[in-house]
Amino acid sequence: GESVGLHLPTLSVQEGDNSIINCAYSNSASDYFIWYKQESGKGPQFIIDIRSNMDKRQGQRVTVLLNKTVKHLSLQIAATQPGDSAVYFCAENPQGGKLIFGQGTELSVKP
Amino acid sequence: GAGVSQSPRYKVAKRGQDVALRCDPISGHVSLFWYQQALGQGPEFLTYFQNEAQLDKSGLPSDRFFAERPEGSVSTLKIQRTQQEDSAVYLCASSLSSQMNTEAFFGQGTRLTVV
Numbered sequence: 001g002e003s004v005g006l007h008l009p010t011l012s013v014q015e016g017d018n019s020i021i022n023c024a025y026s027n028s029a030s031d032y033f034i035w036y037k038q039e040s041g042k043g044p045q046f047i048i049d050i051r052s053n054m055d056k057r058q059g060q061r062v063t064v065l066l067n068k069t070v071k072h073l074s075l076q077i078a079a080t081q082p083g084d085s086a087v088y089f090c091a092e093n094p095q096g097g098k099l100i101f102g103q104g105t106e107l108s109v110k111p
Numbered sequence: 112g113a114g115v116s117q118s119p120r121y122k123v124a125k126r127g128q129d130v131a132l133r134c135d136p137i138s139g140h141v142s143l144f145w146y147q148q149a150l151g152q153g154p155e156f157l158t159y160f161q162n163e164a165q166l167d168k169s170g171l172p173s174d175r176f177f178a179e180r181p182e183g184s185v186s187t188l189k190i191q192r193t194q195q196e197d198s199a200v201y202l203c204a205s206s207l208s209s210q211m212n213t214e215a216f217f218g219q220g221t222r223l224t225v226v
Contacts, residue, residue: 043202043217089153097142101153
């Protein structure tokens, strides 16, 4: 079936370095994508979104890149901080209101 | 309230017991979603309401699962005759608009453990 998947299940970076988290999606009908951050014991927290008519969107310290040709999404976090440690999920909205989430990447930031 | 509120935060149920999980969405939010998150996995869609209308229940795993939102605000997810495979975190999310592609805000979830 349709799915959203992540290339790397875990990522460990040094504080201050940039982080890149990747995601592959398979539903070409999806026109909206979101990155969520989930800390232990909490619900997913919205980070940034992008629509399919864009290929890049920037927020505060975060950038999302969308490559529709290869169905690839990435999240870049600049100057990664210990507070960024969490599990990151990409999600797509292929139809209706529901989101399809990927498996998640655990980001660990070493001080 | 300031965010999506779910109760209880934790629930332990004996196998075969019925449970009811509550979600208070952000005031005024039209859309409400329920997701199930197994340990180490991403959330999986269960059902979606627009006001009081349940528009999509395609993700409910069996007829033991039932959701309602009678007045278009608070929602309850009920699981009858719980099984061990029902153990998961149940997440509720709400969004302001009925339009697609609008930000959904999640609650902290209810962790259900079936023993």
